Amino acid sequence: MIYTLTCNPSIDYFLNVHDLNKGELNRAETVTLQPGGKGVNISRVMKRFGQDSVALGFTGGFTGEWITAFLNKEDIKTDFVQIDYDSRINVKLVGKEETEINAAGPRISNNNISKLIQTMERFIEGDLLVVAGSIHKGMQLSRIFQICKEKRIKLVVDAEAELLKQALFFQPYLIKPNQQELEDFFECSFSNMNDAIPYCRKLVNMGAKNVIFSMGSSGALYANKNALYKAYVPKGEVVHTIGAGDSMVAAFLTKIQLGYSRLAAFRFSVAAGSAAAYSEELCNKQSAFDLIGQVTVTKVEEDVN
Amino acid sequence: MIYTLTCNPSIDYFLNVHDLNKGELNRAETVTLQPGGKGVNISRVMKRFGQDSVALGFTGGFTGEWITAFLNKEDIKTDFVQIDYDSRINVKLVGKEETEINAAGPRISNNNISKLIQTMERFIEGDLLVVAGSIHKGMQLSRIFQICKEKRIKLVVDAEAELLKQALFFQPYLIKPNQQELEDFFECSFSNMNDAIPYCRKLVNMGAKNVIFSMGSSGALYANKNALYKAYVPKGEVVHTIGAGDSMVAAFLTKIQLGYSRLAAFRFSVAAGSAAAYSEELCNKQSAFDLIGQVTVTKVEEDVN
Incomplete structure (x- = not known):
């Protein structure tokens, strides 16, 4: 099985505002909600190509439930660790210019991270893990990479330079x-x-x-x-x-x-x-x-x- | 009982962005979610003063559920008509300037409006109805005001001029x-x-x-x-x-x-x-x-x- 890991899945809230006026009340003509996060995106696109995967990461609250329900409706399996805070909503203003306002992600406890590691302990040889997007500071990355190495899990990394450096040692x-x-x-x-x-x-x-x-x-x-x-x-x-x-x-x-x-x-x-x-x-x-x-x-x- | 009517309750999503840069990726330092809408606000403030009320209107989807749960948690009774669309999320950017982006409300069907009228049919003499904020076009306002008159319900109107004009005939x-x-x-x-x-x-x-x-x-x-x-x-x-x-x-x-x-x-x-x-x-x-x-x-x- 292919697993995708998104530490901080989001709801991306797209508002169509032709010309944003700062300091004023603007009205959005149309709005749409999309799940966001690199791993989540990868799972969604793979599904469109006919490839199953399981989306991993941390979700919480009513926004987290929405993300899970959205993915499940697209027939994408999820095994998110439930956290005590709402998953974030990022604002994307689409118009003459594209203005984005991203929220910081919710707090992820060490206990939450342990639960994710437990999920990974169930991986088997031949599985593949995609680590994508920003990674929570306390994520015990070397532990995750070690699990992949021990279990002969193929590791895919689509993330910032610092994480790439750590990953290279494990021959992604x-x-x-x-x-x-x-x-x-x-x-x-x-x-x-x-x-x-x-x-x-x-x-x-x-x-x-x-x-x-x-x-x-x-x-x-x-x-x-x-x-x-x-x-x-x-x-x-x-x-x-x-x-x-x-x-x-x-x-x-x-x-x-x-x-x-x-x-x-x-x-x-x-x-x-x-x-x-x-x-x-x-x-x-x-x-x-x-x-x-x-x-x-x-x-x-x-x-x- | 006091009833407050909000046609279009919202989640108001406050993002603290010190200085919004148009056309760029901005990061919000802190975010908060609040239920929005004039009637909903009136119910919340009355509760703080010790006055019970029932919030009426139309809510839908995961955002509607959040609004209801939030109010119920503050011990405010709700009797919203459930609609098939998500209640809207309004974006409030707080910083050097206050920039707001309001979404249009979801579609409200005639059937939804009939359900609201049915709720109002249960009003009894001595009740009070607060009609607050923007009103959906198909709202059959004269029917609502007529019910108030027939049942000797006190009518309070906190809304735009056009609605005030219609209300005055019914001696609010x-x-x-x-x-x-x-x-x-x-x-x-x-x-x-x-x-x-x-x-x-x-x-x-x-x-x-x-x-x-x-x-x-x-x-x-x-x-x-x-x-x-x-x-x-x-x-x-x-x-x-x-x-x-x-x-x-x-x-x-x-x-x-x-x-x-x-x-x-x-x-x-x-x-x-x-x-x-x-x-x-x-x-x-x-x-x-x-x-x-x-x-x-x-x-x-x-x-x-």
Whole structure:
């Protein structure tokens, strides 16, 4: 089974306000509620591709119940640890500009964390754990990674640089840094895809079995111990990029589970990421398939120096 | 029993954002959830003064359940009609400026309205109905007012000018226009309390048994068929005025129910309104009592013209 871990799932409250006037009473034309959080997104996109998973993490209160009910209605299994505080609501104002107001997550006790660890103790060989998004400070990450190592659970990490560093020691199956995360990791900065190539190779040398690096419309890289590939993304108009990276991870893992090659999985992940960026929503099966013909993947030869 | 009617109760979601940056990701330092809506506020303040009431209106979904549970926890009775849509969440950004984003209310069907009318059919003589805040278009207001008249239910209206006009025909027990509502009603404008005096008298002549007019720090007026009184409000720093008018209505009705004179009730209502404006929350018993000594009420003699 694939498990996704989201420490801090949210309700994302989208309000359509054409032009926000600060200091005044504004009226939203339409509103929608969506569950939020990277792991939750990955579970949702995988389900659209036909891949089951179990969403793990911490939820609480009436908002937590809503998140669980929403996922269950989409036929996604959940095994959240119940906490004593309401799961957060993040405000997304959509209009001429996109203004977001994120709330801090609720308090997670050591007891809550122990309960999560207990759930993980039931993992079996062949399972896969996706650790995605921000991680609670007291999370005993090394304990979690150790469980994965001992039980031969494939570990996928889609999170900030600090967490990537801790994860590499445990030879994660897949990591998916974005530009900010890669720059933070290596304390460098770069302006195009080629700059990122040596760093992706370094991540493989440091222990990552598969690396997907995405840089929006500039393209994406895929690296493993044998080779490095570059993908050119389909052309399109970016609507919003929330969930684009999550769609990439979901697409890659689904294809791998179905027995496709890693290169085919990478290609599909680029299509899925683009489909998400070019729509108002997370990508779905059809929108990803519509774009896959436009994804070009080329092998990057070893630098000659 | 006192009943309060709120067509569109809400969750008011307060986010503390010191300085909102448009088009960016902002982080809220603290957040709180409060039930919202004028009738709901009036019920809550009355409860703090020891006066029971039943909150009526339309609620739905997980947000509606939260509103009901919150009120019940404060020992306030509710008899909401259940609708098929989520009750709305209004966003209140508190910081250097106060920016509000209100959502439109959920759809209310004719069937929902019939259910509300059925509840009202159970009213008995001596009951009191407070109609407060915005009213759904299809609300059959004349039917509601007719029920009040037939059953000798005291009617209190704290709402916009259009609704006041419809209510006056049914000789409401109390109306509480603010400056905007009074100006809209008479299609006039005024800049100080004295300008409002003749209009308050007119409202009495048109059928209102008691009129409370509030004009923030400029003071308040009380009029009935015998006399008109002017109150000077206690000095203080306004924190926010949300719920100040609702606190006035709640205070007046509580004192009347306890057998106090209408003048004493007016005096207490001015203290309660000020207490609400000078704090972050709705007023409570202590904060109103702390200010009542500073409320001066004087009789206004008939204009000599």
